[in-house]
Amino acid sequence: MDVIEIKNLTKNYGKSRGIIDVSFNVEEGEIFGFIGPNGAGKSTTIRTLLSLISPSSGSAKIFGKDCREFGPEIKKEIGYLPSEVFYYDKMKVIDLLNYSASFYKKDCSKRIKELAEIMDLDLKKRIDDLSFGNKKKVGIVQGLLHDPKLIILDEPTSGLDPLMQQKFFDLLREENIKGTTILFSSHILSEVQKMCSRVAIIKEGRIIKLEKMSTLKDNNYKKFKIEIDTSIDKNYFKIKGVNNLSVKDNVITFLFKGNINEIMKKISSVDIANLYIEEPDLEEIFMHYYEKEG
Amino acid sequence: MNIFLRELKAHRKSLIIWCICMVFLIAASMGKYEGLSSSGQSMSELLNDFPKSLKAIFGMGTFDIAKVSGYFAVMFLFIQLMAAVHAAMLGADIISKEERDKTSEFLFVKPVSRTSIISSKLSAALVNVVILNLVTFISSLALVGKYSKGEAVSGDITKLMIGMFIVQLIFMSVGSGIAAISKNPKTATAVSTGILLTTFILAELIDVSGKIDFLKFLTPFKYFSPDTLMYGGAFGLGFLAFSVLIIAVTFGMTYKFFSARDLRI
Numbered sequence: 001m002d003v004i005e006i007k008n009l010t011k012n013y014g015k016s017r018g019i020i021d022v023s024f025n026v027e028e029g030e031i032f033g034f035i036g037p038n039g040a041g042k043s044t045t046i047r048t049l050l051s052l053i054s055p056s057s058g059s060a061k062i063f064g065k066d067c068r069e070f071g072p073e074i075k076k077e078i079g080y081l082p083s084e085v086f087y088y089d090k091m092k093v094i095d096l097l098n099y100s101a102s103f104y105k106k107d108c109s110k111r112i113k114e115l116a117e118i119m120d121l122d123l124k125k126r127i128d129d130l131s132f133g134n135k136k137k138v139g140i141v142q143g144l145l146h147d148p149k150l151i152i153l154d155e156p157t158s159g160l161d162p163l164m165q166q167k168f169f170d171l172l173r174e175e176n177i178k179g180t181t182i183l184f185s186s187h188i189l190s191e192v193q194k195m196c197s198r199v200a201i202i203k204e205g206r207i208i209k210l211e212k213m214s215t216l217k218d219n220n221y222k223k224f225k226i227e228i229d230t231s232i233d234k235n236y237f238k239i240k241g242v243n244n245l246s247v248k249d250n251v252i253t254f255l256f257k258g259n260i261n262e263i264m265k266k267i268s269s270v271d272i273a274n275l276y277i278e279e280p281d282l283e284e285i286f287m288h289y290y291e292k293e294g
Numbered sequence: 295m296n297i298f299l300r301e302l303k304a305h306r307k308s309l310i311i312w313c314i315c316m317v318f319l320i321a322a323s324m325g326k327y328e329g330l331s332s333s334g335q336s337m338s339e340l341l342n343d344f345p346k347s348l349k350a351i352f353g354m355g356t357f358d359i360a361k362v363s364g365y366f367a368v369m370f371l372f373i374q375l376m377a378a379v380h381a382a383m384l385g386a387d388i389i390s391k392e393e394r395d396k397t398s399e400f401l402f403v404k405p406v407s408r409t410s411i412i413s414s415k416l417s418a419a420l421v422n423v424v425i426l427n428l429v430t431f432i433s434s435l436a437l438v439g440k441y442s443k444g445e446a447v448s449g450d451i452t453k454l455m456i457g458m459f460i461v462q463l464i465f466m467s468v469g470s471g472i473a474a475i476s477k478n479p480k481t482a483t484a485v486s487t488g489i490l491l492t493t494f495i496l497a498e499l500i501d502v503s504g505k506i507d508f509l510k511f512l513t514p515f516k517y518f519s520p521d522t523l524m525y526g527g528a529f530g531l532g533f534l535a536f537s538v539l540i541i542a543v544t545f546g547m548t549y550k551f552f553s554a555r556d557l558r559i
Contacts, residue, residue: 047399047559050402050403052398052399052402052403052556052557052559053556053557054554054556071407072405072406072407073405074405075403075404075405076405078403080399080403082399082400084396086395086396086397086399086400087397087400088304088395088397089395090304099296099300100400100404102296103296103404103405103406104405142400
């Protein structure tokens with residue numbers, strides 16, 4: 001069964017672009033990645049799903065029901081973590097969470113305590129005394145406290161330190177094992193890779209790719225930057241799997257896809273001063289897709 | 295119910311401050327009256343020699359301010375202005391604040407319809423307006439009564455407060471309507487108070503000029519003014535009907551536009 005069905009969803013903001021003809025489905029029980037650079041339309045899509053804004057055309061269904069017509073009903077089972085969390089500044093954390101819980105007709109007090117403990121959140125502090133990361137934690141607890149069947153996360157990790165990110169991901173996996181469906185929006189490829197089974201890539205308002213994570217992993221590019229003291233042959237690194245090779249003075253950069261051992265052997269036989277191996281940023285991945293399409 | 299209680303709590307502090315200011319305004323003015331009345335008729339005679347337009351500006355065109363009822367009628371102009379400012383700001387604020395404080399991604403993803411959110415918010419605003427009205431009513435009765443020297447004032451005060459309540463409702467509903475239409479939540483309060491001050495100035499101009507009475511229906515401050523309500527006067531049915539119409543239309547607008555429009559996030 002599809003938990004989310006989005007069909008030809010379009011949203012125009014006056015003259016500026018919102019999203020164009022976005023369609024994808026999220027199946028029950030999966031963690032679905034929704035990835036794209038900032039301003040690509042991830043938040044617009046999500047806000048349309050939550051009927052915070054209304055689509056110009058197209059439709060979206062959640063749990064098989066139109067998300068505008070049945071908004072209040074389907075929202076009972078949705079937990080949402082916005083990309084920027086803002087709450088009533090003068091409230092205490094616990095009061096805010098209880099207020100949030102009061103919208104769902106069940107007792108959430110035990111779950112609030114559990115989640116706060118996992119996320120290491122001080123419930124007695126006032127919202128405006130919290131740091132950005134701590135506000136994000138409030139957002140996480142607030143989004144999960146009513147045991148929703150669908151969790152929608154918009155850039156959930158910004159502001160969280162790596163340890164908290166790890167705890168948060170563990171929490172999500174636990175929820176997922178219990179059967180919860182998760183829509184995970186992010187501009188960081190690696191965290192989507194870690195979590196998701198399928199992924200939709202959005203750019204400039206359009207979905208440009210809908211793929212299984214396993215397929216995307218085969219396209220697992222790494223970005224290499226090597227600094228050397230001596231000069232080497234320009235074509236030394238020109239082996240299978242190397243793309244966008246550039247040699248400038250003593251700095252060599254390229255993208256690599258393939259068996260990582262081969263390239264490491266190649267590097268180890270050169271006297272290097274410094275080495276950086278990074279995830280390529282999204283632009284580069286997108287470039288790759290555009291090239292393939294073109 | 296939870297939103298209603300939350301809003302009451304959120305506005306509690308500001309309501310208390312408004313009430314204190316209101317009581318202080320009435321108490322301070324009545325203190326002045328004490329000084330005025332002890333100087334006897336002379337003050338009244340002096341004021342009678344004021345040019346008509348000047349008297350009109352202070353709202354004391356037809357009143358004998360040596361009498362406590364006349365003095366209160368003049369003061370009522372400012373009491374009503376204050377209550378109206380409170381109502382207009384409250385109406386605009388309570389609808390627009392989620393967007394202004396960026397909390398809409400909290401409240402509007404909860405399993406409640408926008409219609410019921412508006413209803414809860416407007417009910418909370420109504421309670422605030424009623425409380426300010428009652429505080430004004432009670433403190434007026436008490437403080438004016440202290441100086442009334444047997445003059446029957448409570449009937450007139452009651453009538454004025456009912457009139458003021460309708461004016462409060464008008465400005466609250468106009469404020470909420472503007473907040474519902476307004477795309478920028480930060481401007482809603484400013485626009486509402488702007489409209490309020492414009493109508494207030496218009497009311498003054500009507501008093502001063504004396505020739506543009508036909509414009510009265512444009513300014514709620516003239517619907518139930520002391521010169522028509524006091525000394526046995528009655529509420530004008532036309533103005534009452536028009537008030538109900540304004541309130542119904544602007545509340546209707548609030549529901550219609552706020553339920554349909556994109557939230558600014």
